[in-house]
Amino acid sequence: MADNQGENGPSPLGSTLTxxxxxxxxxxxxxxxxxxxxxxxxxxxxxxxxxxxxLLDLPGAAGFRAADGTDTRNYGxxxxxxELRAVWSEVLGIPAxxxxxxxxxxxxxxxxxxxxxxxxxxxxxxxxAGQRIKFLCPVPGYDRHFAICEQFGIxxxxxxxxxxxxxxxxxxxxVAEDAQIKGMWCVPxxxxxxxxxxxxxxxxxxxxxxAAAPDFRLFxxxxxxxxxxxxxxxxxxxVLRLAAEAGHPDRPFVYASTSKITLAGSGVSFFxxxxxxxxxxxxxxxxxxxxxxxxxxxxxxxxxxxxxSVAEHMRRxxxxxxxxxxxxxxxxxxxxxxxxxxxxxxxxxxxxISLDVPDGTAKRVVELAGQAGVKLTxxxxxxxxxxxxRDRNIRLAPTFPxxxxxxxxxxxxxxxxxxxxSESAA
Numbered sequence: 001m002a003d004n005q006g007e008n009g010p011s012p013l014g015s016t017l018t019x020x021x022x023x024x025x026x027x028x029x030x031x032x033x034x035x036x037x038x039x040x041x042x043x044x045x046x047x048x049x050x051x052x053x054x055l056l057d058l059p060g061a062a063g064f065r066a067a068d069g070t071d072t073r074n075y076g077x078x079x080x081x082x083e084l085r086a087v088w089s090e091v092l093g094i095p096a097x098x099x100x101x102x103x104x105x106x107x108x109x110x111x112x113x114x115x116x117x118x119x120x121x122x123x124x125x126x127x128x129a130g131q132r133i134k135f136l137c138p139v140p141g142y143d144r145h146f147a148i149c150e151q152f153g154i155x156x157x158x159x160x161x162x163x164x165x166x167x168x169x170x171x172x173x174x175v176a177e178d179a180q181i182k183g184m185w186c187v188p189x190x191x192x193x194x195x196x197x198x199x200x201x202x203x204x205x206x207x208x209x210x211a212a213a214p215d216f217r218l219f220x221x222x223x224x225x226x227x228x229x230x231x232x233x234x235x236x237x238x239v240l241r242l243a244a245e246a247g248h249p250d251r252p253f254v255y256a257s258t259s260k261i262t263l264a265g266s267g268v269s270f271f272x273x274x275x276x277x278x279x280x281x282x283x284x285x286x287x288x289x290x291x292x293x294x295x296x297x298x299x300x301x302x303x304x305x306x307x308x309s310v311a312e313h314m315r316r317x318x319x320x321x322x323x324x325x326x327x328x329x330x331x332x333x334x335x336x337x338x339x340x341x342x343x344x345x346x347x348x349x350x351x352x353i354s355l356d357v358p359d360g361t362a363k364r365v366v367e368l369a370g371q372a373g374v375k376l377t378x379x380x381x382x383x384x385x386x387x388x389x390r391d392r393n394i395r396l397a398p399t400f401p402x403x404x405x406x407x408x409x410x411x412x413x414x415x416x417x418x419x420x421x422s423e424s425a426a
Contacts, residue, residue, distance in 0.1 A: 020423060023419040026415050027371070030372040030415060033373070035372060035374060038375040039374065039397050042399055043399065044399060051316050052313075054303060055266075064298065067081075070294065072294035072295045073294075077292070078289070078291050080099070085099045088270055090307040092222065092256055094272035097278075098275060099270055100272075105257065105259065105269055106223065106257035112285065113281065116281065117182070124214050133153075133183075134178065135154050135156055136175070136181060136183070136185070137158050137159065139383050140354055143377075143382065145221070146185075157181070161191065165191075165203075166186075166206075171184065176210050178212055179212035179213045183219055186198070187224070189234060190350030192352055193393075194345045195349065195350050196345070197234045198237075200237040203236060203237035204242050206239070207239050207242035207243040207245075207248065207251065207252070208243070208246035217250075217251060219253050219255070220239055222254060222256045227317070228349045229322050229350070240254065240272065240273070249274040255271060256269070256272070261304075261313065262304070268296065327403060328410050331407065331411055331414060332344055332414065335415075336414055339417070341356075341421065342421070355395075357392050358424060363379040365379070366394065376395075379391060379393070396410075
């Protein structure tokens with residue numbers, strides 16, 4: 001995590017924090033206000049969802065026929081509408097023939113992929129069930145990824161993140177030595193929660209590195225592919241091309257969705273992979289569905305008919321949420337910028353800010369915030385099994401609340417951080 005403390009750097013504890021008694025009084029005042037504020041989950045705000053309300057009026061007068069004449073009201077079309085895959089092929093940089101569309105949740109496709117590998121094996125290995133399976137988990141990371149592993153008894157190995165992505169030297173060492181490591185969770189662009197994007201060098205190493213397990217997979221969750229917060233619109237390297245060139249075409253499973261682009265409850269998800277992986281997943285999906293919601297796919301392709309329209313739509317999203325991020329960062333800088341041991345990320349995209357507090361204080365910060373009516377993601381949630389060994393990381397999600405609520409919650413959070421740090425130093 002980058003050091004984002006004040007311009008003058010950290011100051012001695014006594015010169016930056018008022019005494020514990022005064023901070024406790026301020027905390028008691030907050031508790032008495034009866035606040036009900038929530039920074040827990042990265043959901044689109046209602047005004048973001050309003051940007052896509054027109055979807056509900058589609059397909060409209062143009063009818064239910066897709067470009068190839070398919071009646072979208074009927075069964076079939078397991079891989080998804082060709083015209084929708086053509087649009088998102090350009091957006092995601094994946095050939096349309098190597099994309100599958102799904103329901104509103106890319107997490108469901110990740111879950112299905114793990115289940116398929118457990119029960120049926122992969123294109124180049126037997127069923128994982130019955131083996132001792134391990135996944136690498138960059139930390140801090142996404143709690144729902146970890147929950148899938150926990151559900152199926154998959155051992156999770158934390159790997160530290162830096163400003164270029166996961167510690168690739170450590171990843172290479174572990175994967176080369178241990179054939180039980182079958183997968184690695186990755187959020188390669190604007191990572192959850194740090195906002196870090198993987199460097200081209202890191203992507204190339206992950207795509208090409210030797211692995212003891214021939215069926216090792218990168219679970220490449222490109223959840224924030226177009227979710228920029230600045231004019232610097234980060235692009236990441238093409239993992240599918242790099243893996244194919246390195247002789248590992250089946251290594252990446254790529255996922256994305258429109259859940260934070262259109263309507264979170266009724267978007268479209270995508271799986272991208274080698275031709276062999278596409279056929280592998282389609283064979284699995286064909287046993288549980290006769291086809292996706294093609295009417296919803298038709299809505300989406302008519303609402304966002306090309307990559308340019310997607311980019312313009314996301315600029316409108318940015319106009320809504322960037323001020324919230326800017327406000328949080330400004331308050332953190334003012335209130336905590338000189339507090340020793342406190343730092344946070346300044347993301348260029350995505351939905352989160354990752355806050356680090358001094359070791360051993362994150363749970364106390366969350367507890368104090370809860371007492372003051374500010375809900376935060378549980379401390380440790382960004383680590384496997386909810387166990388942050390240093391008890392220092394807190395994920396902040398400023399997108400959903402109104403901006404005045406974001407301000408009130410962040411100012412209250414700052415009081416709680418200062419109090420927790422003061423208590424630990426007393």
